[in-house]
Amino acid sequence: MDHSTSKSCTNANHDDKSLLHWTQWQLLDSVLPTGGFPHSFGLESALQSNLIKQPEDLKPFIIQVLDNTGSLLLPFVHTLNKSPDTETWTCLDNLLEATLTNEIARKASATQGSALLRVAASVFREITELKLIRERFIGSGLVFFHHACVFGLLTGLLGFDGRMAQRAYIFMTMRDVLSAATRLNVVGPIAASVLQHEIASAAEGIVEKWRDRNVEDACQTNPLLDTVQGCHAYLFSRLFCS
Numbered sequence: 001m002d003h004s005t006s007k008s009c010t011n012a013n014h015d016d017k018s019l020l021h022w023t024q025w026q027l028l029d030s031v032l033p034t035g036g037f038p039h040s041f042g043l044e045s046a047l048q049s050n051l052i053k054q055p056e057d058l059k060p061f062i063i064q065v066l067d068n069t070g071s072l073l074l075p076f077v078h079t080l081n082k083s084p085d086t087e088t089w090t091c092l093d094n095l096l097e098a099t100l101t102n103e104i105a106r107k108a109s110a111t112q113g114s115a116l117l118r119v120a121a122s123v124f125r126e127i128t129e130l131k132l133i134r135e136r137f138i139g140s141g142l143v144f145f146h147h148a149c150v151f152g153l154l155t156g157l158l159g160f161d162g163r164m165a166q167r168a169y170i171f172m173t174m175r176d177v178l179s180a181a182t183r184l185n186v187v188g189p190i191a192a193s194v195l196q197h198e199i200a201s202a203a204e205g206i207v208e209k210w211r212d213r214n215v216e217d218a219c220q221t222n223p224l225l226d227t228v229q230g231c232h233a234y235l236f237s238r239l240f241c242s
Contacts, residue, residue, distance in 0.1 A: 117130065
C-alpha cells in the first residue's frame with residue numbers, strides 16, 4: 001500500500017470516529033424527541049408523598065434513581081449493545097416486561113422505547129435494520145418496546161462501545177429527572193445544572209458499579225422508589241405521565 005492510500009484509509013477511520021461522536025451527541029441531545037419529556041421517573045409522586053420535602057432532598061433522590069436504573073436496566077442495555085439482533089432483543093424485551101414490577105414504570109418504559117425506535121428509524125436511515133424491525137414488530141404483540149432494550153439495540157447497531165452506551169443511559173436518566181425537577185419548580189435551571197455537575201462523579205461511580213453485568217444479575221436497590229412511582233396514577237393532580 002502506498003503512502004497516499006495509507007493516508008486515505010487513516011483519514012477514513014478518523015472520519016468514521018468523528019461521525020460516531022456526532023451521532024452520540026445527537027442521541028443524548030434533549031432536542032431529539034425520544035419520549036422522555038412527559039415522564040418524571042417517580043419525582044412527581046415523591047414530591048406529593050413528601051419523600052422530597054425541600055430542594056436539598058433532590059440530590060439523594062436522583063442518586064437513588066440512578067442506582068436503581070443501573071442495577072435493574074444497565075444489564076439489558078449492556079447485553080443488547082453487545083448482541084444487537086432481533087432474537088436477543090425480543091427475548092430480553094419480554095423478560096423486562098415480566099421484571100418491571102409496577103404498571104406505571106412498565107407503561108412509561110414501553111412508551112419511551114416505542115418513541116425512541118420510531119425516531120431512530122427516521123433519523124438514522126443508514127441503519128436499515130431499525131426500519132425493518134419497527135415494520136415487522138409494530139402491532140404484532142410479540143414485543144413491548146421497552147426503553148432500555150431499544151436503547152441497547154440502537155447503540156449496538158450504531159457502533160457505540162459498551163461503556164459509552166451504559167454511561168449514556170445513566171446520563172439520559174439524570175438529564176430527564178433534572179428536567180422534570182425544573183418543570184415541577186423544585187429547582188431552577190441554573191440550580192439544576194449545578195446539581196447535574198455535582199452528581200456527575202456519583203453517576204460515574206454507579207456506571208462502574210453496575211456496568212457489564214448479565215441480565216440474570218438485574219435487581220432493584222431501592223424498592224421504595226418503585227413503590228412511590230407506582231402510586232403516580234393515584235395522584236389527585238399530576239403534570240407527568242409517570
